[in-house]
Amino acid sequence: MSVVKVLDGGLGTDLEKAQSIDFLADDPLFSARFLHTDPSAVKDAHKRFLLAGSDAVITSSYQASIDGFMKNCNVSREDAIQLLQLSVDVAKDSIKEVKSQLGDEAKEKYYVAASIGPYGACQHDMSEYTGHYVDNMSEDDLKNWHRERLSILLGRDPDFIAIETMPAQKEAQAIIELLREFPQAKAWVTFTCKDEEHTYHGDKFKEAFEKISKCPQVKSIGINCCHPKVVEPIMKSIRHLLQPDKTFIAYPNANLVLDEATRRMFTEPSSQSLTDYVSNWLSIGGIEWIGGCCLVTPDDITNISKVVNDWNSRNVE
Numbered sequence: 001m002s003v004v005k006v007l008d009g010g011l012g013t014d015l016e017k018a019q020s021i022d023f024l025a026d027d028p029l030f031s032a033r034f035l036h037t038d039p040s041a042v043k044d045a046h047k048r049f050l051l052a053g054s055d056a057v058i059t060s061s062y063q064a065s066i067d068g069f070m071k072n073c074n075v076s077r078e079d080a081i082q083l084l085q086l087s088v089d090v091a092k093d094s095i096k097e098v099k100s101q102l103g104d105e106a107k108e109k110y111y112v113a114a115s116i117g118p119y120g121a122c123q124h125d126m127s128e129y130t131g132h133y134v135d136n137m138s139e140d141d142l143k144n145w146h147r148e149r150l151s152i153l154l155g156r157d158p159d160f161i162a163i164e165t166m167p168a169q170k171e172a173q174a175i176i177e178l179l180r181e182f183p184q185a186k187a188w189v190t191f192t193c194k195d196e197e198h199t200y201h202g203d204k205f206k207e208a209f210e211k212i213s214k215c216p217q218v219k220s221i222g223i224n225c226c227h228p229k230v231v232e233p234i235m236k237s238i239r240h241l242l243q244p245d246k247t248f249i250a251y252p253n254a255n256l257v258l259d260e261a262t263r264r265m266f267t268e269p270s271s272q273s274l275t276d277y278v279s280n281w282l283s284i285g286g287i288e289w290i291g292g293c294c295l296v297t298p299d300d301i302t303n304i305s306k307v308v309n310d311w312n313s314r315n316v317e
């Protein structure tokens with residue numbers, strides 16, 4: 001069996017806590033704001049997750065776009081491009097610094113995954129949790145919107161492109177099509193799911209999985225930014241389709257649910273922590289990456305990595 005690896009947690013929510021601010025729902029740039037105001041804060045947040053046990057850093061480019069930087073930071077197009085590039089550069093710097101800090105204790109390999117959030121995330125209207133906009137956009141519209149950011153991020157040579165929080169199969173497929181223009185690129189694709197079968201747009205996860213898994217550049221497919229309780233049924237629905245080179249990936253939120261009326265996330269009281277779910281996912285098998293999304297802290301990642309390391313030591317030759 002292959003080694004299970006640990007992802008990071010909620011970068012935006014960790015930055016929010018470290019900076020004692022509440023920008024989560026109110027800043028059109030989300031965590032990417034800090035690439036402009038204080039890139040070292042982004043680097044420090046990445047380092048907190050790496051030191052907690054994460055094998056990978058997902059960049060702060062989720063809600064970033066050239067237009068978004070130009071409009072919301074009042075910068076030139078050239079500067080906006082540099083800010084996108086910086087998202088990968090600070091991720092790489094965080095790894096370098098953690099490696100030198102840990103010395104022999106450092107992991108052999110840390111991964112940088114450049115985040116590609118959905119079109120809806122950059123509209124700043126929570127439409128990434130409905131995906132309705134895809135009904136009014138052609139595949140070419142979606143490809144044209146995603147092309148430049150993808151190309152800029154790939155220019156900084158990340159290990160993966162994280163095509164994440166996708167509400168709709170159509171948008172994920174458009175980005176996959178785009179990947180063909182960058183044959184060296186490797187990616188994972190994660191959908192955000194409203195229930196045990198469907199993405200937020202209402203597409204069947206299983207059908208999306210089957211389609212996306214045909215792309216040789218996509219190494220892992222799964223879910224993120226959803227309630228942890230939907231991971232297990234989603235995983236079971238496609239378990240028989242998983243292959244050594246087509247693995248599952250899960251990084252849900254910490255018991256966060258979306259209030260449909262206000263379009264705000266709120267924390268659902270629960271006695272079960274994210275870590276409590278992890279053993280079940282491991283025993284189902286076929287999962288390669290486990291981490292967390294919104295409100296998942298470095299402490300949570302430490303707990304998850306203990307469970308994962310223990311599983312690896314018992315199951316990986």
Ligand SMILES: [Zn+2]
Pocket residue numbers: 224225226253293294
């Ligand atoms: Zn999230």
